[in-house]
Amino acid sequence: MAPSPLKPLAALLLLACLSILATAETTWLSSDSSYPLACAGMYAKSDIPTPGTDAWIRVQFSDLSNGHIAMVIYEHQDLQYIGATYSDDELIEDNEPKYICDTSAIASNICTNSSLGSFLFSLPPSLPLNATSIYTKTFQFVYTSNGVVTAEQGASYQVSRTGYYCVVILTTRTKDPGAPFFEADIDWQNSYGELPAIEYPKIWFYGLFSILYLVIGVLWMIQSLRYWRDILTVQNYISGVIFFLMVEMAFNWAYWQNYNINGKPSWGLLAMVVITNAGRNSISFFMLLIVCMGYGVVKPSLGSTMQRCAALAYTHFAFGVIYSSGTMLMDPDDAGIIIVLVIFPLALTMTLFYVWILQSINQTLTVLDLRRQTVKAIMYRRLYRLLVFSVGMVILFFFLNAFNFSYRNTPGWAARNWKWRWFMLDGWLNVLYFIVFFVIVVLWRPTENNRRYGLDQLSQDEDEAMDLENRLRAAEGLGFEGMKNRTNGAGGALGDDAIIFELGGDELSDEEDGKGGAYRERGRSAGGVGMSGAKAVLQVESIDVEAAEEQYVFGP
Structure with missing residues (x-):
């Protein structure tokens, strides 16, 4: 035969x-x-x-x-x-x-x-x-x-x-x-329309997340209107990200719904999905990085560092567009080495973001501990734990997916995984992002105590202020050479170790009271420390090595 x-x-x-x-x-x-x-x-x-x-x-x-x-x-x-x-x-x-x-x-x-x-x-x-x-x-x-x-x-x-x-x-x-x-x-x-069954859950998934982000946006807007006088710069950034997320999820839902109705993808909606997805990730990493650097909470400005942060965000956006386009247009089984070339640049910029973010938040926590700003330090420690959790989950899912896909050539693998393959490749990242972002929104939500996260948290007693001076000087030995002292309002430079105290109390002289009840002492001595009811406000300016205009400001 x-x-x-x-x-x-x-x-x-x-x-x-x-x-x-x-x-x-x-x-x-x-x-x-x-x-x-x-x-x-x-x-x-x-x-x-x-x-x-x-x-x-x-x-x-x-x-x-x-x-x-x-x-x-x-x-x-x-x-x-x-x-x-x-x-x-x-x-x-x-x-x-x-x-x-x-x-x-x-x-x-x-x-x-x-x-x-x-x-x-x-x-x-x-x-x-x-x-x-x-x-x-x-x-x-x-x-x-x-x-x-x-x-x-x-x-x-x-x-x-x-x-x-x-x-x-x-x-x-x-x-x-x-x-x-x-x-x-x-x-x-299929019973529901023209969309392949492996993609069908995405209609409900993105529809649900569109509603969730809309609810978060409405609640955030209500809180922002209630405390609009005390809104921080960082909270304005979060407002923009929430709006961006609502738009992105809406475009994702519209793309898959249109595909299900017409039986073919819309290139216009596909372009919007790719751009908004890459933009979402880049904006989020950028916002998280500058927050971890203390922008708006510890530092009023980042100087030239802000430009470097923006450059990394733009690079991540470009690689994100390439990655999103590849995952939307290529089948992972057919892509071969191409999918590796698509993923590697994005993974590199994402790694740079994570390393820079964790390094920055550790430095910010050190500064806050030195200044004994406990409220801010607590908030940043919660943020640090959240970041460690997210990194751990990314690593865990990476190994789980790698382990699972290593069996893709075994009998029955596709039959067991076809319902969940979309979640393994895309869905879980959106869930993790939502969890992290939701916790950040809760931590940074506008409240009546907004000022405790601003640049004007005060030292509450004289002994603390004097001790803080010594701790800040000691910080230079830990690598924070950028901590210098502020020039006075008249333009005369203070000494390297000089600080400014504003002392006010109930027992001021008549002459001092007639001049507005203000008494200033320059230098290291704290002659007014023993006065009852005195308040010490330490004003320290941190001069950036590359841009000598960055400041640490504490005081009204």
Whole structure:
């Protein structure tokens, strides 16, 4: 008997469990294909939350098809029933079962002449074929002088339960003359619309997050209006990010909803999704970085450092656009080395952001501890724990995904993971981002105590202020050389170790009271420290090494 393509069919059917998931509503197959099979997840009508039509798998052959063709459609769980074994195991090459009834199978009493050219099955005696998900059909295409004559050129299969379905089409060599050949279009028609089943959860996912960010935005706006006089610069940044997130989630939802209705992606919406997604990540990292540097809380300005932060954010945005475009347009199974080239630049800038952020928040915490600004220090420690949590989760999910995808070539992997693959690749990052951002919103929400996070937190007693001077000078030995002292209001420079105290009390002289009740002492001495009711306000300016205009200001 001449060699036929049926010999490697056992491996072929196993590959059906891990084949590339359908990325569109229609799959094209040909007898010239390396593996003439197609698989996709399908949702039954009863398993979708909205009213819909029945789910169908439709196979339509082209007029070029010729010869005897066998087709089988099945849900992955019933793969075990496809194929039959010889009664004498010695007749089986490599112990492979037989999948198509041919003359050798008939001779071995596996099948009869009436089943010639059909698929074979091994079912328990108590399980009839119609009780499984398996549907099989044979087609006979014969050329005549008038063209192709055949009773049917297609088949329809109604999906009654949610699962991972495969279609296998094979040409068989019977007594018909000529080389058998086929071309077929397979239409996966789900109950909810035209979107591939692996992408369907994204409609609800992005719709839900659009509502969540809208609720956060409304609550944030209410709080901002209540305390608008005390709004900090950082809180204005957060307001902008919240609005940006609402827009981004809305574009994501619109893209997938439009895809589901029309059966093809909208390039305009796709461009907006790519840009807003990359912008969201870049703006968030930028905002987090300057907050961890103490902008608006410890420092009124970042000088040239702000430009470096912006440059990193712009670079991250550019790589983010490339990454988002790649993940939206390329199948990870087909991309190969290209997907690595797409991911690596983004991973590099993200790593730089994380390292810089953690380094900055550690330095800010050191400064706050030296200045004994406990309220700010507590808030920054909470932020630090949140960042450590996010880094830990990113690392954890990276290894979990790497471990999971390392088994993608094993039988049954695609069938087990098709429902959750979108979440492993994209969904969990959005969930983690939401958790981190929500905690930041709670920590930095506008309240009546906004001023405690501003630049005017006061030292409450004279002994603390005097001790703080010594601690700040000692900080220079820890690498904070930028801490210098402020020039006075008249323009005269104070000494390197000079500080300014404003002392006020109930026992001022008449002359001092007539001049406004203000008494200033310059230098290291604290002559007025012993006065009852005195308040010390330390004003310290931190001169940046590269931009000598950055200041640490404490005092009204």
